Amino acid sequence: MSFNKSTVKLSDTKQFSKLITDYINGEEKLRPFYSYQPTIESFKQVIEDKSKETINRKLLVEVISEQYRKTGINNQQSTINNLLGENTFTVCTGHQLCLFTGPLYFIYKIITTINLAEELKKHYPDSNFVPVYWMASEDHDFEEINSINLFGQKLVWYNHTAKGGVGRLKTDTLNLMMAELEKILGESIHAHELIELFSDAYLKHDNLADATRYLVHTLFDEYGLVIIDADDARLKNEFLEIIKDDISNQTNFNIVNKTIEELKRAGYDAQVNPREINVFELTENDRVRIEKISDETLNLKPETYSPNVVLRPLYQQKILPNLAYVGGPGEIAYWLEYKTMFNHHAINFPVLIPRNFAMMMDEKSIQQLNKLGITTSHLFKDTEVLIKEFITRNSIIDISLKVEEEKIVSTYQLIIEKAVKFDVTLKGAVEAEMQKVLNNLKNIESKLVKAEKQKQETNINQIRKLKDKFFPDGMLQERYDNFIPFYLKSGNQLIGDLKEQFNPFEFEMMILQ
Numbered sequence: 001m002s003f004n005k006s007t008v009k010l011s012d013t014k015q016f017s018k019l020i021t022d023y024i025n026g027e028e029k030l031r032p033f034y035s036y037q038p039t040i041e042s043f044k045q046v047i048e049d050k051s052k053e054t055i056n057r058k059l060l061v062e063v064i065s066e067q068y069r070k071t072g073i074n075n076q077q078s079t080i081n082n083l084l085g086e087n088t089f090t091v092c093t094g095h096q097l098c099l100f101t102g103p104l105y106f107i108y109k110i111i112t113t114i115n116l117a118e119e120l121k122k123h124y125p126d127s128n129f130v131p132v133y134w135m136a137s138e139d140h141d142f143e144e145i146n147s148i149n150l151f152g153q154k155l156v157w158y159n160h161t162a163k164g165g166v167g168r169l170k171t172d173t174l175n176l177m178m179a180e181l182e183k184i185l186g187e188s189i190h191a192h193e194l195i196e197l198f199s200d201a202y203l204k205h206d207n208l209a210d211a212t213r214y215l216v217h218t219l220f221d222e223y224g225l226v227i228i229d230a231d232d233a234r235l236k237n238e239f240l241e242i243i244k245d246d247i248s249n250q251t252n253f254n255i256v257n258k259t260i261e262e263l264k265r266a267g268y269d270a271q272v273n274p275r276e277i278n279v280f281e282l283t284e285n286d287r288v289r290i291e292k293i294s295d296e297t298l299n300l301k302p303e304t305y306s307p308n309v310v311l312r313p314l315y316q317q318k319i320l321p322n323l324a325y326v327g328g329p330g331e332i333a334y335w336l337e338y339k340t341m342f343n344h345h346a347i348n349f350p351v352l353i354p355r356n357f358a359m360m361m362d363e364k365s366i367q368q369l370n371k372l373g374i375t376t377s378h379l380f381k382d383t384e385v386l387i388k389e390f391i392t393r394n395s396i397i398d399i400s401l402k403v404e405e406e407k408i409v410s411t412y413q414l415i416i417e418k419a420v421k422f423d424v425t426l427k428g429a430v431e432a433e434m435q436k437v438l439n440n441l442k443n444i445e446s447k448l449v450k451a452e453k454q455k456q457e458t459n460i461n462q463i464r465k466l467k468d469k470f471f472p473d474g475m476l477q478e479r480y481d482n483f484i485p486f487y488l489k490s491g492n493q494l495i496g497d498l499k500e501q502f503n504p505f506e507f508e509m510m511i512l513q
Contacts, residue, residue: 002497003497003500004512004513005501005510005512006511007508007509007510007511008377008380008508008509008511010508010509012380013380013509014380015380015476016329017329017333019268019269019329019333019336020332020333020354022268023332023336023352024038029267030266030268030336032262032339033262033336034349034352035339035348036349036351038353038354038505038507040119040120040123042351043124043324043351044124046323046348046350046351047124047127049348050089050321050323051086053321053348055319055320055321057083057085057086057321059234059235059238060083060319061081061084062234063232063234063235064080064083064227065080067213067228068080068213068217068227070210071205071213071214071217073213073214073217073221075221076221076226079130079224079226080226082128083130083226085128087127088128088129088321089129089130089323090129090130090226090320090322090323091113091116091117091120091131091132091322091323091324091325091326092113092131092133092316092320092322092324092350093109093113093131093133093134094133094134094135094136094312094316094325094327095134095135096136096139096145097136097137097208097209098144098145098148099145099146099148099157100148100198100215100482100484101215101219101483102148103149103481104477104478104479104482104483105328105479107495107498108356108357108498109327109328109355110216110220110225111495111498111502112326112355112356112502112504113131113326114131114223114224114225115499115502115504116129116131116324116326116353117129117130117131117224129323130224130226131223131224131225131226132225132227132320132322133225133226133227133228134228134230134316135167135212135213135228135229135230136312137165137166137212137230137231138167138280138282138287138306139165140164140165140280140286140287141166142159142163142166142169145166146158146159146162148482148484149472149480149482150181150184150482150485151184151485153184155177155180155181156177157173157177158173159173163285163286164284164285164286165231165282165287167209167212167229168207168208168231169208170206170207171202171203171211174202175203178198178199178202178203182195185484189491190488190489191488193491193492194484194487194488197215200218202215209229209231219492220495223499228320230315230316231282232303233301233303234302235319236302236305236315237302238318238319239315239319240302240305242315242318242345243279243311246277246278246279247279247293247298248293250277253274253275253277255340255341255344256310256337256338256341257273257274258340259338259339260273260337263337270337271330271333271334271336271337272309272334272337275289275308275310277291277292278308278309278310278311279307279308280305280306280307280308281297281304281305282303282305283304289308309334310338310341313325313335314338314341314342314345314347317342317347318347322350323350323351324351324353325350325352326353326355326504327352328354328355332352335352353505356502356503356504356506356510357476357478357508357509357510358498358501359376359470359477359478359509359510359511359512360486360512361376361511361512361513363513365466365470368462369466372459372462372466373390373393373394374463374466379466379467379470383467386463386467387460387463390459390460390463391456391460394456394459404441408434409434412433412434412437498512
């Protein structure tokens, strides 16, 4: 599979918040909420700033190496060892442990991160850059990771005992889902490749963290991606002072709330709201929010503390020599709440890089769009608007009554001018009559559109199918579809083809044909 690429501005897709488009466009009122602009030039300063921090690189390499050995991966050690060097930095993305990688944007985030590391090496050859995938292994929202959408079906992992951090979940109940997937994928070469990969990942590793590490490593191993699971007592011990400060003093609650108020005054809504205590207690089978200060909560073992969405970015920057975070729109939005918190703890706030956005279209669909006279950028419009525009454009008779509407308004304006000369109070009555006529005209136009729809039924159904295909459940394709159907066409070449098209500093929606 190879792609032809075109792009659509994010603002033109109507799929993204004002905050993310303002951030990309460098809106001045957002500048106080981040440290560096998302450009290649910013990294000269962030390299210098991050170099001043003390990172326990020896411990970091020790922990990651152990995790890889446990998973049976032995071909990434030299890249991991690079992290020992003071001139080696990471660029990081994070994501939940979605089954079979979940929606497409999981893949897109990692590719963006890999490309960012490579781009930085070209511009700053005296330093080394390692792309990192941070596994959200402590997340406890099982419902968000236990299913995939595939060929119009939803495959679900039913695990009624699932509690606590998802990384610790046993994978021994996934065999039924694997059997179901094998039936759906069929007998092609690439289908067999996927079944082998998924079987090796999920049926030969005891827990979801190890399985996900194996799966992601296998998909991206040639690109030097390093995977970290921060659910480790030694790493958390590095972060212990900040955890205890959060529990004892609610420092981060107060700081982040103040920033949220400043964002609101600038015209933006909060993405996440901090709690007074932003730490969970992680047990073998559960993850429980710590609600109050006590001797017990202040004297837990390091491994039983689990940062929430507010503290996790701080934890990441504390233990990694990290320069940039690659995230989706929601992630960028909540990171923008944290700069003052980072400053308070004297931890460098990274460059925030929006991940790449893409929509993949097959040749047959492109041909159908061309036949209907619909451009890929127009496809982002509301379905009914798209249909009305198509009907208006293709109707033999002009069904728009806009000209007639203008004539009616013009006529009534003359009547109003004449009426007020007799009695100024007549103006309202005449305007009301005009509105009645205009409303009737709208009803007539709707009937004309409806009649034309019946004539154009086949084409209209085609438009609806195309919209459903690329906006399943009204979402962007990348937020709903899994990578499997695309892999079945081209195998692991899919990753390379996407990587070739992606640019970590191109903040537009890519249409990949």
